[in-house]
Amino acid sequence: MSAMVGIVQFPGTNCELDVQHAVEQLGGSAKILFHTEHDLAGVDAVVVPGGFAHGDYLRTGAIARFSPVMESVAQLAAAGGPVVGICNGFQVLCEAGLLPGALQKNAGLKFLCESVDLRVESTASVLTSQARSGDVLRIPINHFEGNYVCSPETLAELRGEDRVVMRYVDNPNGSLDDIAGIRNAAGNVVGLMPHPERASDAMLGSDDGVVLLRSLLAAATKRSALLAS
Amino acid sequence: MTDAELAAVVDELEREPTGLELAMYSVMWSEHCSYKSSRSHLGRLPTEAPWVLVGPGEGAGVIDVGDGLAVAIRIESHNHPSAVEPYQGAATGVGGIIRDIFSMGARPIAVMDPLRFGPLDDPRTRYLFEGVVSGISGYGNAVGVPTVGGEVVFDECYTGNPLVNVLCLGVLPKERLVLARAEGAGNLAVLMGSSTGRDGIGGASVLASAGFVEGSETKRPSVQVGDPFEEKKLIEACLELLDAGLAIGVQDLGAAGLSCAASETAAKTGAGMDVDAARVAKREPGMNPVEVLTSESQERMLAIVTPENLDEVLVLCDRWEIRASVVGRVTDSGRFRVYDGYFDSVGVPGANPLPPLGDDPPEVSSDREPVADVPIGSLGDGPLYHRPLAPPDDLDVRQAADPARELFTRFPPGTDLSGELLDLLASPNIADKSWVWRQYDHQLFLNTVAGPGGDASVLRLKETEGRALALSVDGKGRFAALDPRVGAQLAVLEAARNVACSGARPLALVNCLNFGNPEHPEVMWQFSEAVDGMGDACRALGIPVVGGNVSFYNESHGVDIDPTPVVGVIGLIDDLVSPPPGIALREGDRIVLLGATRPELGGSEWATRHGMRDGRPPVADLAAARLLHDLVAGLATDRMVGGLHDCSDGGVAVALAEMAIAGGVGFRVAVGDARTCFSESASRVVLSVGPEQVNEVLGRASSAKVPAMVLGDAGGSDLRSDGAFSVTVEAAERAWRDAIPSIMTATSDVGY
Amino acid sequence: MARYEARIDVSHLPGILDPQGATVERALPALGYTNVTQVSVGKSIRLVVEAENEGAARTQVEEMCHRLLANPVIEAFDISLSELVG
Amino acid sequence: MARYEARIDVSHLPGILDPQGATVERALPALGYTNVTQVSVGKSIRLVVEAENEGAARTQVEEMCHRLLANPVIEAFDISLSELVG
């Protein structure tokens, strides 16, 4: 049986079916996890997808992180399971404390939906294991709050531990140190603002996101094998 | 409401109306809700085709696109609310049109936004432009419906009265199609979504049915605030309800709020409806039935459900964290009755419920006399006007002018037109609009094969084997001002031509008719002419009109806007195996122009930039257009071209420049003098064709009886037309790309 | 010239929908707070303005609120000023 | 039980860039305001809480701020309470 990717759906989430479609196009299996669920039964990896959980009201991710499903996601993360937050999902993971820092409004105070170039910086993560360091991928961003900030100490730590997973080649939103994505120390929790699922089919203009989704599927498969043994 | 209308109400009821009845009739019989000035004309539009499942008159038009799939489409204006509060006006416009689509059982998958403002050198205009675009972005993105294309036009006639039109498209499995119908006495009307507030009271009638006076304080209380999060939950809940077969019908609450939604659903089946105002969740204490029934609070839907299904419906709504309560009951009385305290919480009449928390007990709760009791059909059956028509006095004079002659004198053959070309590229009407559409999520759902920035937007239908939709919205107000009949035809032709450029065949059209004050005979004449022109063009191209919207009273300080019929055309691509060619020039290609060029500059962008607004619009040769569209769709489908682009604003010189910028490659052509460079002759398309395919392309054109001419070659880094202009691709791109952002950032003097 | 710190509280006009406030209010019980009502979320703006005197400072801040900082169509504002010394 | 109105002012931590404040500050000179500096834009939250006494109310509101209303990574908060009578 192939590994199962769980995709979290909060009220207001809108990229869950897109991630599911992209995963399935690559031969993976995925299912939607409603935010009220406590049980991740049978899921080998979790994606917290993009959208506007709870309308992004108050702060992006602020309310979502209290959802029952997030407790289980935190447990999975603690147990070394792959957890990836894309866009709004990245914001939720930061609010939940699974990743450090926060995402503020873009420097230009405008929503941005466009393709950007991303440089892969660290391959020691469940999202980039199959990419090469230095690769430049063209992947769309789609956010108003993608401007990463953290304390100087956190930044030093992220840099020192090779935890910046991807950087913008041409910073679109004012993000600190051009950060587009980061990982936790173990590399099993990753957050990134760009949307790999939107770059997973040449028909849509780019398939540069496929290598990221494949990395995630590989990590899920590995975990599923680990649990089986 | 006029005296005659009031007399008609008294006639209908055979007594004086109650306060609530009067309020309901006055909103329902407003221009906005009743189409009383336009109805007598709209019947002249063609509406039928074998693939049309639902035509005009319902929430949205629905067409069959094959493979068991149908598409719902509709367009609406939100002009007046956007002039008062641009962000919220535009946001709630998007919210409203999306509700029209999912109330048919369709999942909304795309929005388009044809917009019109005054010139950008006016600070108020910049404020409106910025606010409207952020409102569409803020609402559309958060509600999770991509905005895949649109239009922005700047013209002085819109300075006091901007136009904000929004189109929405949804897909549905054919068997999920539902019409908003209330049937079966004893069935319940469940109000879902936001609480009902005092916002938007009298909105439809006050804002859309009267001229707009800038800065008018009195209209401010009716500003509505959009809540895209609530709407997103409503979309999911309503589609789940329909999928599970739990609702007989759902109806959105739009203009005239609950009075319209509740009466309309029942009037369509000849049933009756009792509504209990006390059962409606209110945002503020002390709201009376008049306020409750006419409130236009956003994000509300009415579902008709059987009593047996009620519990399941409430559970489903609870799962999506939306409020739901029984507020009405279907009857067979043929009457629309409103009570204030009549139902218990599960819709059993005759009970005497506790008032909602914080409310005083309704005064009339115990006697259970209705506070309104009217024949149910009468609300929707407003007056019908045959308003007088007369062409504007100055029309002959305006049409007699010939800007081509004057411009030819100023720019005789041999004049270097490089500066003119750069100036046109930097005109906000022609310049790059990515400042706008970058703010819109235009990719959600992974359907967007061609997004904004080209001719038509192309959406694949993932649920099918390779089918795709092409969409374009266009309006030609300046042409319509000079000849409304021809102007309307040209709008249809341009939208259809854009769709053809992606290889699609047109299936249907929706229109948004933005006009001035219908009490002016000139405006009604323009309207009538435009309807005829649109009808003719649609018939010639075989495109049925499946829906529309009329917006009158677009005027400021007594001056009407140019007549602005906007159309959206949707086309179908049967088998999309790779992205359509797009507009980019390809190095080494030959450049071919299809269609005939005449010295037509009346109403053109070039003439307007030189202060000339008069003349005649380009000829709209409908038969020639049809031949061109068929030829072009075939060339695109068979991938006979590397790129192709519709020729419209700014003429062939601008079309070529846009293709060069997109391809990052120059060209050398001979397009003649100023009159042919910038002429806006209709029904032309520029092709970038591989040298080995040129002969076949020319052959196909000749057998299709479409004029075709090789203009020159693509290559190099200059845009050159012999004896006319020569600029670098870089300079052209800079002029085109920087125009709007530099105006919008250099002058961040926007304020309220 | 004196310097004043202005603290401007921008809130929704009564009767105008406040989706943020409503959403936060709905979220609180799940966090164990069942005793909280009437949540509203507005903006709080701080700035420093140089002016002749407090009256002049207030007039200017009010004007800025009308023109830029608050949207008079849907928002109300409330200004408090304090002089900065040194 | 008494009822308290809490007014919570959420602002950016010093050293954390405030994109909204920066934008407003940049826009002001074009409007003719050249004497305004240190603009910051934060949130102002109001709510009503029922509690035994002011101390209990404050403790709860503080906890709500820590957990939900403010993000300690980037924001500071300031609470003022007033008892509602009647």
Ligand SMILES: Nc1ncnc2c1ncn2[C@@H]1O[C@H](COP(=O)(O)OP(=O)(O)O)[C@@H](O)[C@H]1O
């Ligand atoms: N308001 C808008 N929203 C989204 N896209 C827009 C908007 N205005 C223009 N666009 C996009 O920019 C491109 C160029 O627009 P336009 O010049 O009006 O095209 P055309 O002349 O071919 O009709 C189109 O793809 C259009 O969809």
Ligand SMILES: [Mg+2]
């Ligand atoms: Mg076009």
